[in-house]
Amino acid sequence: MSDRPNDIRYTSSHEWVRYQGGVATIGITDFAVEHLGDLVFVQLPEVGDEVSAGDSVCEVESVKAVGEIYSPVAGEIVEVNAALGDDQGPLASDPFGAGWLFKIKTDDDASSLMDLATYEAQLDAAS
Amino acid sequence: MRHTPLRDQHVALGARMVDFHGWEMPVQYRGILDETRCVRTRGGIFDLCHMGRLEVTGPDRERLVEHVFSANLGKLKHGRAKYGFLLDEGGFPLDDVLVYRDTDLVHIVINATGRDHDCAWVESRRDAAGLDAQVREVSDDQAMIALQGPVSEAVLQPLCDANLGKLRYYAFTNARVRGIPTLIARTGYTGEDGFELFFDPAEAVATWKALLETGADHGLEPIGLGARDLLRLEAGMPLYGQEINTSIDPLEADLGFGVDLAKTATVGIPALAARKAHGLTRHAVSLAAEGGRVPRTDTELFDAAENGERVGRVTSGGVSPTLGRTIARALVHTGYESLGTTLWADVRGKRWPLQVVPHPFYRRGA
Structure with a gap:
């Protein structure tokens, strides 16, 4: 299991958000990756797309299933992790680092999202 | 949810369990791709106890099977297995099955989904044709475990009293594994060499463990339903419900090898032959x-x-x-x-x- 960072925010649908100077970097947690199984494809959003919180903006496909990734915040997509198109490995090996999915320029704050302790309590309650 | 005698083994091995047509089954242990490669290069062991099995006995048993089975049983030697279909009157498959012709009975392996209706269907055709045969669903009276992959023979041989080198592809023998009476068939659903074993379910855990233990030296691993589906797809084998069902017939599905169109007295064959004559x-x-x-x-x-x-x-x-x-x-x-x-x-x-x-x-x- 990856060590989950304490300085980022989490969603109940297993995305994570790292805020830095008005830009939110978004990825999926080790739990989500583990649950999907062997990954084979990532459909990233387009840079410039305007998204609302809760929009399905990205799809991560595994051998067995397709996982939809919802944007936790509203804003404009300013960067995507295009390297994942060729190699989905970083999603499994470094989900909170090199496996990031996309970045959104946003005015939203993190107040409605979970901190690590709350997220892990949710995982424990579900297992 | 129903479960097989091996459920606790799967959980102990770290399997991810899923609901497969009402059965709690392992979809994967370590990963679907890894397990698929393991079967292609070494070998795997599969819990197939959820699959259905019928036994047909009585004086008219072979006439009954000929009547409901799309392939030609008469051309099959005793001790051999044949793939085909139970067709409805319209020539569409109600199930795809493997028929094992034994000397005193016919053993039929059906899908887990066929447990609901196959036995009753065969009985209804028996009654309509006035044949003297008994059809018994033995799914819960037998464990079913598959060994698949190049190391299968090396793993099974030390545990059994049959000479596996003499057992040909799609042949079977009644022998003993760990001293327990077991039907050993050289059949499978992966495209690899391997065996399917049918025996007393009270012995399921002991035989599963013995095969895993013997197999450990050969790189044998437990394989879930996810890899099983990928293995059969790579090998071009159909899955009932997807490649064939009650609206896709075996000729459209390119499975004509499981159909003998000359068997005009078999349920569904005349309808299939008529469609073929019209052109697919x-x-x-x-x-x-x-x-x-x-x-x-x-x-x-x-x-x-x-x-x-x-x-x-x-x-x-x-x-x-x-x-x-x-x-x-x-x-x-x-x-x-x-x-x-x-x-x-x-x-x-x-x-x-x-x-x-x-x-x-x-x-x-x-």
Whole structure:
């Protein structure tokens, strides 16, 4: 299991958000990756797309299933992790680092999202 | 949910358990791709206790099986198995089955989904034909475990009293494994050499453990239903409900080897023969692509990257670790089945190209 960072925010649908100077970097947690199984494809959003919180903006496909990734915040997509198109490995090996999915320029704050302790309590309650 | 005698073994091995048609079954232990490679290169052990089995006995047992089974039992020697279908009157499969012709009974392996209706169907045809035979569902009276992959014979031989070197592909023998009476069949659903074992379910855990223990030196590992589905797709084998069902017949599905159209007294054969005489309007094809989205079951296929005609749909799709390509079986309109034809899979509004390629995707030793 990856060590989950304490300085980022989490969603109940297993995305994570790292805020830095008005830009939110978004990825999926080790739990989500583990649950999907062997990954084979990532459909990233387009840079410039305007998204609302809760929009399905990205799809991560595994051998067995397709996982939809919802944007936790509203804003404009300013960067995507295009390297994942060729190699989905970083999603499994470094989900909170090199496996990031996309970045959104946003005015939203993190107040409605979970901190690590709350997220892990949710995982424990579900297992 | 129902479960097999091996459920606790799967959980202890760290399997991810899922609901498979009402059965709590392992979909994977370590990972679907890893398990698929393991069976291709070494070997795997599968819990198939959920699958259904029928035993047909009595004086008219072979006449009854001939009457409901699409392939020709008369041409089959005792101790041999044959693949075919239970057809409805319209010539559509109610199930695909493996028939094992023994000297005093006929053993039929059916799908887990066939447990609900196959036995009653065969009994109803027996009664309609006035035949003297007994049909008994023995699914819960036998464990079923498969060993598949190149190391299968080396793993099983030390535990059994049959000479496996003499047991040919699609043959079976009544022997002993760990001293327990076991029907050993050289059959499977992976495209690899291997065996399927049928025996007293009270011995399921002991035999499972013994095979895993003996197999450990050979790299044998437990394999879940996820890899099983990928292995059979790579080997071009159909899954009932997807490649064939009560609206896709065996000739359209390119499974004519399981049908003897000369058996005009068999249920469904006259209807199939009549459709063939009219000419088939749909064909099963194998499709492949380098990467891209995985075309799942029911993904629609078009003849162009934009607009164009809808020409068919995917029946099964996946990513083949053996070939390193995206693969799919599909049912397309006549005229789109030629090798090299490009078809476009519509995945959530975006189209991905696939080529019609030779069938099957994978053949062992090739």
